Amino acid sequence: MSKKHYFDPEDLKKFGNIGAWQKPMADKFFAWYGEVFKEGALTEREKALIALAVAHTVQCPYCIDAYTSGCLEKGADEEQMMEAVHVAAAIRAGSSLVFSTQMMNHAGDLTM
Amino acid sequence: MSIHQRTKSLAARHSDLSDTFFQLKVLNGRALNEARFPVFSEMIKPAGFADGKIKPTRVEIFQLNAGKLCNQTCAHCHVDAGPDRKAENMSRENFERCLDILRQYDIPTVDITGGAPEMNPNFRWFVSECHKLGKHVIDRCNLTIIVSNPKYRDLPQFFAENQVEITSSLPHYSARRTDSQRGDGVFDDSIEALQLLNAVGYGREGSGLKLNLVYNPTGTFLPGNQAALEADFKQQLQRKFGIQFNNLYAITNMPISRFLDYLIEHGQYETYMQSLLDAFNPGAVAGVMCRNTISVSWDGYLYDCDFNQMLDLKVAGAGTHLSEFDLAALENRDIVLNQHCYGCTAGAGSSCGGQVVE
Numbered sequence: 483m484s485k486k487h488y489f490d491p492e493d494l495k496k497f498g499n500i501g502a503w504q505k506p507m508a509d510k511f512f513a514w515y516g517e518v519f520k521e522g523a524l525t526e527r528e529k530a531l532i533a534l535a536v537a538h539t540v541q542c543p544y545c546i547d548a549y550t551s552g553c554l555e556k557g558a559d560e561e562q563m564m565e566a567v568h569v570a571a572a573i574r575a576g577s578s579l580v581f582s583t584q585m586m587n588h589a590g591d592l593t594m
Numbered sequence: 595m596s597i598h599q600r601t602k603s604l605a606a607r608h609s610d611l612s613d614t615f616f617q618l619k620v621l622n623g624r625a626l627n628e629a630r631f632p633v634f635s636e637m638i639k640p641a642g643f644a645d646g647k648i649k650p651t652r653v654e655i656f657q658l659n660a661g662k663l664c665n666q667t668c669a670h671c672h673v674d675a676g677p678d679r680k681a682e683n684m685s686r687e688n689f690e691r692c693l694d695i696l697r698q699y700d701i702p703t704v705d706i707t708g709g710a711p712e713m714n715p716n717f718r719w720f721v722s723e724c725h726k727l728g729k730h731v732i733d734r735c736n737l738t739i740i741v742s743n744p745k746y747r748d749l750p751q752f753f754a755e756n757q758v759e760i761t762s763s764l765p766h767y768s769a770r771r772t773d774s775q776r777g778d779g780v781f782d783d784s785i786e787a788l789q790l791l792n793a794v795g796y797g798r799e800g801s802g803l804k805l806n807l808v809y810n811p812t813g814t815f816l817p818g819n820q821a822a823l824e825a826d827f828k829q830q831l832q833r834k835f836g837i838q839f840n841n842l843y844a845i846t847n848m849p850i851s852r853f854l855d856y857l858i859e860h861g862q863y864e865t866y867m868q869s870l871l872d873a874f875n876p877g878a879v880a881g882v883m884c885r886n887t888i889s890v891s892w893d894g895y896l897y898d899c900d901f902n903q904m905l906d907l908k909v910a911g912a913g914t915h916l917s918e919f920d921l922a923a924l925e926n927r928d929i930v931l932n933q934h935c936y937g938c939t940a941g942a943g944s945s946c947g948g949q950v951v952e
Contacts, residue, residue: 525822557826559771
């Protein structure tokens, strides 16, 4: 192992290098990725906010850095960015809590 | 509301960076850092400028910096303007020289900047004279000056009477983003000023009175797509404050003066320069503003742009002062280039009129 820690911020700059070991797939991925983030039915700012929220959900430090920068570049402010993270957090919390219906169902089966 | 100043001028702090030669040394990796980035004049050679030189197209904009005096001390100011800069303001004599030139030559646009140019005692007289000459006048207004003192409160009416186009800095429609760069209280005062401008017709459809906003990043990142930012600003300013405006110009922060100081203080200088280089757009070179602009300093010297002015890089190959203004020589000069020029060629390019390519 070349390093004694995970998640070196410098590694984000090497993302493009993944093509070195599988170029056709990497080319397709980056072309698709670029297309995804272009303005469409959603604005670039809205897409950057979604990406920031997802980055928090998947807890990817590279993605959090990249889309904090991306959101600011696209004109989002702190309030919008924090609201986006709350949306992600609310879905995470809700997705746990909604399973409590299964717990309640099963407990109902087991108890008098 | 009064403004809480964000910082002090480099001059007031007696910073090494108040010396323009020292700034150039930093930009060329000979002071405070050893980073050597590719030389700008080399970088443009494959972009259709094979000899590494940029020539003017035609002088269409006479941009005049009325002085460094300002009621604000913004964190990124490339002029190092502020309330303490009382000495550096254009004299009546130099304004007269400008008028003589504007009478003599067919230069259609007069673009007045500062500082807060409205604080120069000759400002209103000069604007009126330009208007009488049939020139199109642009005032780069910081907005807050309009509500800073009762004597400036009638500026919107004055602007309207002289058909002045207003181009105003508002880095964000959020108070936090704006005040973090321009000083606490600036956002609220800017909103009030925009409402006063709207009230006399500025930014309103059919009025013929143009009101533009200038967006620049409130940090060490580059501006996003200008059209998308404009759409967001229009929607949010209308929704929150009922404010309307015409165009939004997205401008890149130049790594000079107080923004250079900010970059160095925060350890971001090399990262920022690299981001400008990474975003270098050969297609933006042909549209840089120095090709159709002459920039005049408060003391009457001539420059390729306001940024060269702040680095004291005077025009080359022509007389350098208003008193020796020679349009033919100026239109044949080589524009003075240095490493800060990467700021105008990053991404979609950057100029006083916003991005330079679609």
